[in-house]
Amino acid sequence: MNTKSSIGSQSGEGLLHRKSRGGGDPLEEVLKKALQRPRIFVNREVMRSDYVPEKLPHRDEHIRRLGEILSPALSLSKPSNVFIYGKTGTGKTAVVRYVFKRFQEVVAGEDLPVAFAYVNCRIAGTEYRVLAELCESIGVKVPFTGLAKAEVFARLRRGLKEKGVLLVACFDEIDALVKSYGDNLLYELSRINEGMEGCGLTMIGTSNDLHFKDYLDPRVLSSLSEEELVFHPYTAIELVDILSERARLAFREGAVPQEIINLCAALAASEHGDARRAIDLLRVAAEVAERNGDEVVEERHVRIAQNIIERGRIFEAISTLPLHSKLILVSMLLLTRGNVLSPVSGMIYQTYKEVCRQIGIEPLTDRRVSSLISELDMLGVVKSELVNMGRHGRTRRIILLTPPDEIEEAIRGDELLSPLLDYKPSAAR
DNA sequence: CCTCCACAGGAAGCGCAGGAGT
DNA sequence: ACTCCTGCGCTTCCTGTGGAGG
Numbered sequence: 001m002n003t004k005s006s007i008g009s010q011s012g013e014g015l016l017h018r019k020s021r022g023g024g025d026p027l028e029e030v031l032k033k034a035l036q037r038p039r040i041f042v043n044r045e046v047m048r049s050d051y052v053p054e055k056l057p058h059r060d061e062h063i064r065r066l067g068e069i070l071s072p073a074l075s076l077s078k079p080s081n082v083f084i085y086g087k088t089g090t091g092k093t094a095v096v097r098y099v100f101k102r103f104q105e106v107v108a109g110e111d112l113p114v115a116f117a118y119v120n121c122r123i124a125g126t127e128y129r130v131l132a133e134l135c136e137s138i139g140v141k142v143p144f145t146g147l148a149k150a151e152v153f154a155r156l157r158r159g160l161k162e163k164g165v166l167l168v169a170c171f172d173e174i175d176a177l178v179k180s181y182g183d184n185l186l187y188e189l190s191r192i193n194e195g196m197e198g199c200g201l202t203m204i205g206t207s208n209d210l211h212f213k214d215y216l217d218p219r220v221l222s223s224l225s226e227e228e229l230v231f232h233p234y235t236a237i238e239l240v241d242i243l244s245e246r247a248r249l250a251f252r253e254g255a256v257p258q259e260i261i262n263l264c265a266a267l268a269a270s271e272h273g274d275a276r277r278a279i280d281l282l283r284v285a286a287e288v289a290e291r292n293g294d295e296v297v298e299e300r301h302v303r304i305a306q307n308i309i310e311r312g313r314i315f316e317a318i319s320t321l322p323l324h325s326k327l328i329l330v331s332m333l334l335l336t337r338g339n340v341l342s343p344v345s346g347m348i349y350q351t352y353k354e355v356c357r358q359i360g361i362e363p364l365t366d367r368r369v370s371s372l373i374s375e376l377d378m379l380g381v382v383k384s385e386l387v388n389m390g391r392h393g394r395t396r397r398i399i400l401l402t403p404p405d406e407i408e409e410a411i412r413g414d415e416l417l418s419p420l421l422d423y424k425p426s427a428a429r
Numbered sequence: 430c431c432t433c434c435a436c437a438g439g440a441a442g443c444g445c446a447g448g449a450g451t
Numbered sequence: 452a453c454t455c456c457t458g459c460g461c462t463t464c465c466t467g468t469g470g471a472g473g
Contacts, residue, residue, distance in 0.1 A: 126458065145447050148456045322460095346435065365462055370437070386437075390471030393435025 029293075039252055040290045040297065046250040047283040049276060052097045053249075057241040059091050062229055066099045066204075069227050073114050073166055074106060076198055081190070081224050084206040086231025089274030092206045095231075096170045103168075113199070117169040121177035127185045130177060131156060134201075138165050157192055164199045174205035175212040183220045190223040233273030239265035242275050243282055251286065256297045260285070263302055281305055314402055317379055318410035324364055325372050326411065330420050331355050332382065332400055333407050338428020344387070344395040345370060351425040358423055359416060373398060 045051055056063065072079045086092045100116045107114045117137035124130045128145070131152040135142045140159035142152055160167060171177070178186065186203075193200035205224055213221060234242065243261045264285065268278030282297075284305035289297045318329065331351040335343045343351075349366050356363040364372075373396070376382045384396045400407070412418050 128457065143448055145457060147449060151449080151456085344435090345437085364460090366436085367438085367463080368461060371461095374438085386469095388469040388471090389435085390469075391432090391434060391473090392471075393433085394468060394470085395434095395436050 040255045040286050040295070041250060042252050043250050046246055047279060047286075049280070052094065052101055053246065055245055056091060056094055056098055057245055058234065058238045059095050059231075062091070062095050062231065063099060065229055066095060067102075070099065070103060070168060070202070073103070073168055073202070074110070074112065076112065076114070076166060078166060078193060078200045079168065079202045080226035081203045082205070082227045082229060083225035084204065084229045084231065085208070085210055085212075086206070086229075087208050087233055087272055087274070089268075089272070089276040089278075090231040090233055091275060092208075092231050093172055094275075096172070096204060096206065100168070100170070113164050114166045114168065117167060118172065119169060120172045121175075122173040124177075127177065127181050128152065130171070130185065134167065134169055135159060137169070138163060138167055153188060153192075160192070160199050160201065161196060166199055166202070168202045168204065170204040170206065172206050173208070175207040175209045178212070178216065183216050186220045186224060187217060190220060234269070234275055235273060236262075236265050236269035239269055239273065239275060239278050243278055246279060247282065250283075251297075255289075255295065256282070256286065260297050260299065260302060263299060267302070267306065280309060284308055311406065314381075314406050315410050317381060318402070318407060319413065321376075322372075323361075323416075324369070325376060326414070326417060327355055327361070328352055328369060328372055328376065329381065329407055330411060330417060331425065332398065333404055333411070334420070334423060334425045335428055336400055336404055338425065340428055342397045342399045343427075344397050345373065345384075346395060347427050348373070348398060351427055354425050355420055355423065358420060370396075 041047075046053070066082065069082055070079045084092050084096070097118065100118065103114075104116055106112075107116075115138050117134055119130055119133045121130060124133055128147075128149055131149065132142045132144065135152060135156050138156075138159050140155050142155060159165070174186075186205075189201060189203060203224060213225075216224070240262055243265055244258075247256045247261055261282065264278050264282045268274055268281060271277060281302065282305075285301040286297050288304050288308070289295075289301045292301070294301070318326070321329070328348065331348055331354075332343065334355070335347065335351055340347065345366075349369050352369060353363045363369075373382065373384060377384045377398075381400075381402050382398050383401050384398045386394070387397045388394045408421060411421060
């Protein structure tokens, strides 16, 4: 093998010429690829998820509306708070970032005391970190833990006042924050402007949960949704435009035919019109083609990409799970293998305890395991269903949504857990 | 008709780590 | 050095529950 490739690289050109006249040289393909290096991508950046495009097809109206709402900021008066609804991949984040970017350019040019902050509440995770990120955005330093929330809040307020800054903050996926912590922080933030002149805070909240309003206190709701914007899912035709625009910038001309764009758009449209998915799909398909050494993206690349994305999602989800969640999954896997296809929580807990004993780990309580199962349910790794079995009590019947071999694949990479794959739990004997 | 199973899932609180202020 | 604060993962304690079987 080694010899072959070194010979090839030395006399590649000659061989290639001979080959182009036809013949069964096994090296021909390899050499051709190595020499030509067909490039599909011209600009990879464009296909990344955090890229803010210059053009956002089919969102002109939303951009204009948001711009109008925020425009008072440029004359240093506080704009209204805005609430934005729309499912994932409908362009909420892209529109906000785009408008922020354009405003920021103006603000920088005119040297105005206006700051823009973008906080993803799901990633920030806690009220503290959301506050901390707001502070950072106006240049107030806070430690990542250790301070009382009230103290961080006071620093934010003081920072805004002393610097005379008007802060426009976008709380992306704000529902994640409110569901875990309630709307207290939003209430406090909505009142931060009291007694402030020429500075303060404007909030833009985005949510993909249309019922999110139900969680809010009426006072918070009225303050937060002074203005509202709704983003509808993209249709397949709109997705085609979005993809075409990105493809034009990202790929070598002719590398991605129109029908491939149409296919990606159609596949994504059948799943809630999610633009992010459509872009990911096209990007991965192009990467597959490039790795294959093909010059043009074809349907088979898209099919492979679909598979890769799906597998990657599962693998990622499982391998980043905390230890005990993995142990629960392993327990379920072992039960499935023993033909217990939809175990109830009690049986899973028993198996889980056995499995813990096997590797010398102290098991958690059933209560905790129950919560972890709920988390797995929310992640979509398993599906649980409440069932009443009369005399035999009330329990949850849990079904693995992930194909067992994919779980196995993810577990096999784990030194501690992989030996468990050969264990037979008593319930499955 | 009533009981009672086998849990679900809420509430409270504990211990720890990390940090600020004094 | 000490007190006070937070988030986080967890336990303990608790109340609620639909229907098979007595």
